[in-house]
Amino acid sequence: MKAKLSRLIKTNEPKQVTVTPDDVEQAKWRERGGEILTFEQEWCVRLKQIYPLDETYHDYTFGEAKASLATSTHPFFQVDVPSEQVLFMDTETTGLRGSGTSIFLIGFARFQDDHLEMIQYVLPHPAFETAFYYHFLNDIGDEVRFVTYNGKSFDWPQIKTRHTFVRSKVKALPAVGHVDLLHASRRLLKPTLESVSLKAVEAHFGHARTDDMPGFLAPMHYFQYVKEREPDIIQPVIEHHHADCLSLVSLYKRLCHLVEADETPFGEERAHWLNDLGNAEAALQEYERLEQPTKRALMRQALLLKRTGQMEQALPLFEQVGTVEAFVELAKYAEHHQKDINRAITFTEQALTLSERKETVLRQTALTEMRALRHRMNRLERKRS
Known part of the structure; x- marks a missing residue:
């Protein structure tokens, strides 16, 4: 009887619930509004924020940026998919390049019918890349166009590199296209700015960041976060990355305007x-x-x-330019099309005179140029005789 009573007492005792470090960390992320996404015993965090289209960011509303996706006339900025398949994407990594470099934060801004959604995926531990890429790739779909800042050369190649380690368990990479705003900034602003980094370009347009964490500190914050499992440590990186993605939306609109508006x-x-x-x-x-x-x-x-067969219209322009290259074009046309050897010789002599005046610093280039011109002159002289 005593043993039976003892068993009954033990049966009625509340069971002990084991709280793991993962549980504690996940609870902290949930308090911040994060979603815990799991896959094959692994997990990652998804953060999402919604912005109305009439909200202004860096001088333009998100609605104006969305409209540019459909109305841009410049080939560089045109996209051939619906706006919801255009991702203003950026990553944060543990290093610059190489197979040992991991991406620990991927995010993008994406337009929906009546809002802009900003989504970020956080890798809580380097061993959880399968869950990380599984959910990122499932969310973005099978065909996307990325708007990035050096993403064509850095971010997307890094994603492809890391995907090779998990491709047996996650879906294939989508069909992609790129609008890399770094190339546009270089074309338009390089003569004006010493640096065309995203921060420098933002500052040039009057939107310098004041409390932003320097990007080179991101890996240090991440490694410390992994060690201590405290989301507060990585929060400055998340905010920096969030600002980068939203800045891409605004910068896309601004650069479209710069190359399309007549008054610029x-x-x-x-x-x-x-x-x-x-x-x-x-x-x-x-x-x-x-x-x-x-x-x-x-x-x-x-x-x-x-090149388009309009040489008659090109001739006065070559004469107006009056450089070595222009005189050579005129000499070739006079020789081969007008059959006027004397005129071809005159243009070649003018080219030689200019070439001989070039500065000493360009001497080697000038010598090569003059050898070609003298060869042309000798050939023309033989034709004339």
Whole structure:
């Protein structure tokens, strides 16, 4: 009887619940509004924030940025998917490059019907990459266009590298396209700014960050967070990354405006850019609109006219430019199309005179140039005789 009573007492005792370190850490993330996403005994954190389209960020509303996705006329900024498949994406990593470098924070801003959603995925432990990439890839879909800042050269290659370690358990990488705003900033702002880092470009447009954590400190914060399992430690990195993604939305709108608006001072660069992209018709239209084109603009316009079979329109531009390269083009046309050897010799002599005047610092280039010109001159002289 005594033993039976003892068993009954033990049965009625409340069971002890074991609280693991993961439970404690996950509870802290939930207090911050984070979602705990699990996969195969691993977990990661998803943070989400919603912004109305009429909210202004760095001079433009999110709604204006969304409209630019559909209305941009410049080939560099055009996207061929619905706006909800365009991700303004950035990552934070434990280093710069290499297979030993891990991504511990991926995030993107993405437009929905009536709002912008900002989503971030946090890797709580380096061993949980499977859950991390499983949920990130499932959320973004099978085809996306990334708007990034150096993401084409850095962020996306890093994602592809890390994906190789987990690809047997997660879905394949999506079909992607890129609008890398670093390239646009370099084209438009490099002559003006010493640095075209995202922070420098923001400051140039009047939006310098004051309380932001320097990006190079992010790995240190992450390693300390992994050690102590305290989300407070990584919070400055999350805020820095959040600001980067939202800045991409605003910067996309601003750069679209710079290359498309008539009143901006980037008409010549706009023409060069269209030329480089192979859009000859649009580039020629832009060159025609320039009120005070530089010699570089005139030369590129002339070469484009030549390439599109409009050499008669290019001839006066080559004469106006009056450089070695321009005189060579005129000499070639006089020789091969006009069959005027004397005129070809005159243009070649003018090119030689200019080449001989070049500075000593360019001596080697000038010598190579003059050898080619003298070879042309000798050939023309033989033709004339």
